[in-house]
Amino acid sequence: MVEHCLRYRDDEPVGDPAVTVDAFAVQGNATAVRIEPGDDARALLPALDRIALIEINFPAYGDGRGYSAARILREHGYAGELRAVGDVLIDQLSHMRRCGFDAFAPDKPITQAAADKALATWPEVYQKTVDGRSPIWALRHGR
Amino acid sequence: MKILTGNDLGSGHVVWWDGQGWSRHVNDAVDVGDAADTILAAEEAARRVNASYAISATKGADGTVRPDHIKDRIRALGPTVRPDLALQPSDPQSGNWVI
């Protein structure tokens, strides 16, 4: 496991190295996959229940495809670790969490304290996503 | 001549490398020759300048410095349509050299 990984899960981290999406398609026993920005996360949907770790790579934090990939995986019931790796600053943590990430392995280490503070940026949220938070429109109408 | 320009990080003021620091007046700009990259790297790292770059300029016989590109001349002067907001608004001729 990456040393400076921030993790928001209770279970044990997966020790296996993550394979590419292409490799995963042919390796029957892989439990960890890495998604690159150009990969289609939906390719993993048939196998979600046997994956324990999905890494989504952010080679440059401005490439936001990984946010859609993460949400799609969670929307289809993926319950394993979803880890953002690469060019991740504290400024992205909150939105990443809302898209379903529960672990972060940034190139430049982030302290737990800075991460916890960043994750608390938004007192409320406007949109319903996969993080279970009630959106403002639900709070307004007693849902 | 090759001169350096950029903006002050906190204030946004347009600035010109005068050999030791950053001046708001283009006529203080000095020729940095081949040292542009070295100077800029050090100044950016120390946050004494932001968004800096090197440009070509021509030194006039009267010692004034005229950036070769109109964009930098406008940066040096201020918006041509608001002479009252120019760096030296008291000089009514200050806009004439920009175009």
Added chain:
Amino acid sequence: MYQYDQYDQAMVDARVEEFRGQVARRMAGEITEDQFKPLRLKNGLYLQLHAYMLRVAIPYGTLNGRQMRMLGDIADKYDRGYGHFTTRQNIQYNWIKLEDAPQILADLATVEMHAIQTSGNCIRNISSDHFAGAAADELVDPRPYAELLRQWSSFHPEFDYLPRKFKIAVIASDTDRAAMRLHDIGIQIVKNETGEIGARFYVGGGMGRTPMIAPVIREFVPVLQMVSYAEACLRVYNRYGRRDNKYKARIKILVHEIGADEYRRQVEEEFAHILTLGLEPPQAEFERIAGFFADPGLERGLADGYDRSDPDFAVWADQNTTPHKQAGYKAVVISLKPAGGIPGDATADQIRLMAELAEVYSLDELRVTHTQNIVLPHVKQSDLYALWQKLDAAGLATANLDLIGDIIACPGLDYCSLANARSIPLAQKISARFAEPERQRTLGELKLKISGCINACGHHHAGNIGILGVDRKGTENYQLLLGGSEAADTSLAQIVGPGFSEDGIVDAIETVTNVYLAQRAEGERFLDTYRRVGMAPFKEAIYG
């Protein structure tokens, strides 16, 4: 108009604190300019030619007197006494300091304003019809839909790093007063055969390097699925929009390259999935928002008609007021295009005056148009004369709405680091050449738009006469285009021929207007004559 509840306020306040932290980290060197730039852009802060520039959001162009007054005060306190109203219904300040920016955002937050997502590769300010709530021809007020989408798009966690900027416009009339089809998503609120209200989605319009008119992607989306459909449109774009080339990264390129049919197919697939997720706000939320726009307090039973005996007033009333759905009222357009002036600029004093006039004469509401003017939407006809006198005293009563003097111009090379040429001096010269009011009225409706570079912030592609500033071997040069239209009959202006110097293009425009006057049939506007006779007579007259 919409008013924040404690949730909206909490979000804006949280954003201020987030940005405050980001500025502190930049000033302390904890993040580089490359890392900081996308973050400050998401708060509307550019580094421009002379200083930082702040673009403050005016959601769908609507604001009240208190907010307008704050905009004037910010101009005085943090800038150099003026602001610039833009072609996306926002306001820009040109002389901002980074170190002041967090406090400016904090000040704005006290009056329910912000600079959220006014730049950056995210969903930008949602624009709308500047006569919304006043126009007789609207199906419904489009702004509740715009507000619903504004909240949906604010801090949207999935769409904060799109391939490029994303602009949405919402209208609710067949007359398009928001250049809707030239947006990434344009929405027209419509009624279907069974009388149900819904949203027609146009996706893939835009200007810039490759102007395109958005095709219809879905004829009808029920109102209670509008957010889900928008989500589907954005997700397909986020996943498949080009990221290899900044100049091919807008959704218009994606729709064009894969085709509207394929884009639609992918959106429908995503939409079907998203509908299962329960993301849509309930009807009660839409009704809550719509309630803020229901009735601004218009008086019933007033008669049409007012004293027109002052001839100067009558000219202004004829040109700069438009019919209102409520008898006895007019919508008033305050021109920010005085002859020889800087289009869209207003001093702090003028801004504060307009705030006061809105409070006294327009049920405390103003609008910013995408043509850089200000609207007082609900003025009693019996108040028009008093209003005009006050506007006239402040230089705000130029009677040139939609005439050649009502020029749209981007800030250009005088202010903008992206520009290739200055646009404002050209606007001033054209304005001065055609300053004579009778001459302007003779020419009639003639929408002239100037952009200082291909990014087209002046919307030159949509000008009846469009001008594009270019850099020709280090010298400013101007291309002339004819025949654009931003209305429902959207068309893109075509280039006439080789470019001109600044003085040369002013002469060329005069030639163009002379050709029009010689060729026009009864009742034809410039655009009508151009569409009838074509480019040839104009080209011939200019180039011989």
